[in-house]
Amino acid sequence: MVTTLARRFLPLALLSGAAAAQVPPLSAADSEPAKLGWMQGSPPAIDKQVRFDDASMWFFPRTRWSFSHWRELVPTAAIPRAGPPSALPRAERRDLDAIRFTPLGATAPMTWEQSLAANYTDGIVVLHRGRIVHERYFGAGGPANQHIAFSVTKSFVGTLAETLIAEGRLDPARTIASYVPELATSGFGDATVRQALDMRTGIAFVEDYVARGTELTDPTRMSIAGGAAPAAPGYQGATTTPAFLAGIGKRGGHGGDFAYLTPNTQAVAWVLERITGQSIAAQISARYWQPLGMEEDAAIQVDRVGTGFAGGGMTAAMRDMARFGEMIRLGGKWQGRQIVPPAAVRAILAPGDAAAFAAANYPGLDGGSYSSFWWHWASGQTMAVGIHGQGIYIDPKAEMVIARFASFPVATNRVINPTTLPAYDAMAAALAGK
C-alpha cells in the first residue's frame, strides 16, 4: 500500500524538455485522458496519477488531463462571475468541419476537423458576428470546465493596463520601480511600464520551455517561485513571485528588440495591484467577469503569499474566453455597456513596433508585432496566445472571434501555428461565403 502511494520525484531539470522528449508523441486520439485513465480509481494506480509534487502534471500526455484540472493541483484564487450568464446566441453550421486549408510549410491540404486533432484541441468556440457557429470539446474538459489559459492571461493584464492608462491612473512612461520600489535594484529598475507592456525590456531571463540540461531553467525557477512546480529538497531559490521578480538581473538595455519574457507581465501586474490596491483576480472579476455576465467563475493560480500568476495562471471556461474576445472586437462594448474604454481597445488592437518585432526574428509571424501583451498579425488580426495552443483570436475584418484551449505536446508555437493560422484564415473565408 505504502509502496504504491510513495512520493516520486522526477528530475525537475528535465521538466522543460519533457514534452519534446516524446518523439513522436501520442496523437490527440491516442492521448485522450479517458483512454489513458489518468486519475481514475480511488486512489488512482501509481502509473495513472497526475501530481504536483512529482511534477508529473507537466509531462505530456498527462498534460491532457492536468490542463483541465488545474485547481486540483495548485492553490487558486477565484475570479467570480455574478448574476445570470449573458446571452451567446447559437447559429451552428455543420459544414465547417470540412473546411480545407494547407498548413504552413506543407503541400497536402488538411480539413478544419483534422486541424483540431493536429493541435490537440481541448475546446474551441468560433463566433461569427457574435453567434456561436462552431463549438467542440475534446480531452478532459467540456463547456463548464476551467482550462488553464497560460499566457492568454497576459492579454487580460495588458487590457487592465491599457484601461488604467485610458483612465489616467497609470503613466506608461514612468518606470516600473516608481510604482514598485521593491524592483528598484532589479533588472526592471529603470524599465518603463511601456517597455514591459511591449516586451522590450533587457531583463536577464531566458524564456525557453524546450531546453534540456541539468540546471533548472528560468521558467522552471519562475514556476517553483510561483507555486506551479515543486521545490526539490535543498532548493534555495525564491519561493514567491515578488521575491523572484526582485531577484531578476539585467542583460542589456531596455527599449530594444521584442523579447518575449513572462516576468515583464508579472512586473506590470505588480504595478496594477499597487495602483488599485486590488489583486489581479479581483480586478479581472470586477472589470470583466461580472459585467460581461460570464457563465462560469474563472480563477488564477496563486503562490505561497497569494500572488496571482499574471504571466500565465488563469483558468476559465471556453465560452467566457470567447465573450471576452468578442467584447474587444466590438470596441469594448458588450450588450449595450462599455466594458473597456474605447481608447484602451484602440491601443490593444493597434499594431506594435514592427521593426522591433521583425528584428527578433519570430518564425512564421512575418510583418507581425506585439504590444500591450497582445500579438498582432500582419493581416490585421489580434491574438492572445498561450503556450501549448491556448488562444483568443480576434479578426475584425471577418467579424470573427475564435477561442481555443489545447494541450499540444510541445511547448512552442512554432509547431502549432502552421496548422492554426491558415485554418483560421480558411474559417474566416468560409464564414464570409468565399
Place this chain on the structure above:
Amino acid sequence: MVTTLARRFLPLALLSGAAAAQVPPLSAADSEPAKLGWMQGSPPAIDKQVRFDDASMWFFPRTRWSFSHWRELVPTAAIPRAGPPSALPRAERRDLDAIRFTPLGATAPMTWEQSLAANYTDGIVVLHRGRIVHERYFGAGGPANQHIAFSVTKSFVGTLAETLIAEGRLDPARTIASYVPELATSGFGDATVRQALDMRTGIAFVEDYVARGTELTDPTRMSIAGGAAPAAPGYQGATTTPAFLAGIGKRGGHGGDFAYLTPNTQAVAWVLERITGQSIAAQISARYWQPLGMEEDAAIQVDRVGTGFAGGGMTAAMRDMARFGEMIRLGGKWQGRQIVPPAAVRAILAPGDAAAFAAANYPGLDGGSYSSFWWHWASGQTMAVGIHGQGIYIDPKAEMVIARFASFPVATNRVINPTTLPAYDAMAAALAGK
C-alpha cells in the same frame, strides 16, 4: 526583500493547541479580517500573511480569513453546479436580531444578534417554511463566497451512503474491507459500513483538536496526509489519505459506544467511490449541486493524488448549504423533484442509538444521538456539525433550517453549543409566533 518574504515554519506539534493558546481570544469585532489586514498588499507584509506552508492558515485570528479563502491555500476539486439557480424566496424579518435567550450555563440573557458575534459567525441563513427570514454575513465572506464547511462535509457523505443503501447498491452490514481490500489489514478490517457510519468503530485514532504537546496529533497527521497541513522536513508519515487510512490500527472492538473519529467518514467515502467509480466531488455534484440548482459551485480539498477530504474538506456558499438542509427537511424533495430517496431521508432524520451516545458522555447533548454522519438532538432536530461553528440545523417541527459558517477561535463545540442551541430554540419559538 528576501528577508520579508522568507519562508517561516511554525511548530506543527503546537498546531492543534494554537487556538486554545489565545486566552482570551480577540472578539469577533476585533478579529474582523479587514480590520487586521490579512493578505492585504502586494505582497502582504510578513505579519499580514496567511499561508499554507507555515501552517499560519490554521491559527486564529488568521482563520477568520483562511476559512473563507480555502482554495487559495490548498488544491481543491470543483463540485460544479449547473443551470440557473433555484428560487429561494425572501421574507426577511428585521425583528429577529432582538430575540433573547439564555446561553447554556449562563444566567444573563443574550440577543440573537449578540450570539452571532459570540459565535464568530461568518455567515448565517435562517429558512422558515422555505423562505429566507434572516441572512447575515461577517468576516471575510459574503453570499457568493465559499467557506470551509469542515465536518458538515461528513453529513453529505452520510447522505450519499444512505442513498446507495436505499438504492440497494451498498450493504451496511458488510465490512468496509469487503469493498476496499486495501483496508483489510487496518483497524477498519472487520468493521462494518454501518459501524463506521454511526461512529462506532474501535479504530486507533484520537480526535483531539486542542491537545498540546511536542508530538504530532492524529488530526495533524491526518491533515498532512490529506494535504491540508505542511509536512516538516524529514516527515516520514503518510502523504495521501488512502495511505493514512490503511495505516490506522485498532484500539478496541467495533460496535461499542459512540466515538467521533473522522477517519470513519473517509473510509466510508472510499467505499462509495469504489462502488460508484466516481469521486465524492462528482457524486455530490451529480446528486445535489446540479439538481438542486445551487447558486455557486462548491469544492472539496484534495490530497496529492486527488482524494477529496470527505471528513471535512468541502467549501460551499451559505445559501446552497441552506438549500441542502431544506431539501432534507422536505423529505428529500426540492421544487417538485425527489432528490434523495424517502428511505434515505428517513434514515438520516431518525435518531441513532441513544445508549451508545450517552455512554460516550458528550457534554451538553443529553438524550441526543448520532447516525449516518448526522447529529440528533433529543428534541427532534437533526444537524450537520463542523468544527469552529459550521452547521446545518434542521428542525422539522419548527419548519426551520439554519445554515451557518463561522470561525470560532477554539476547535471544540463544547464552547460553541451554549450560545447556539438555545438561540436556535428561541428562533424557532419566534418564528412560531410564541
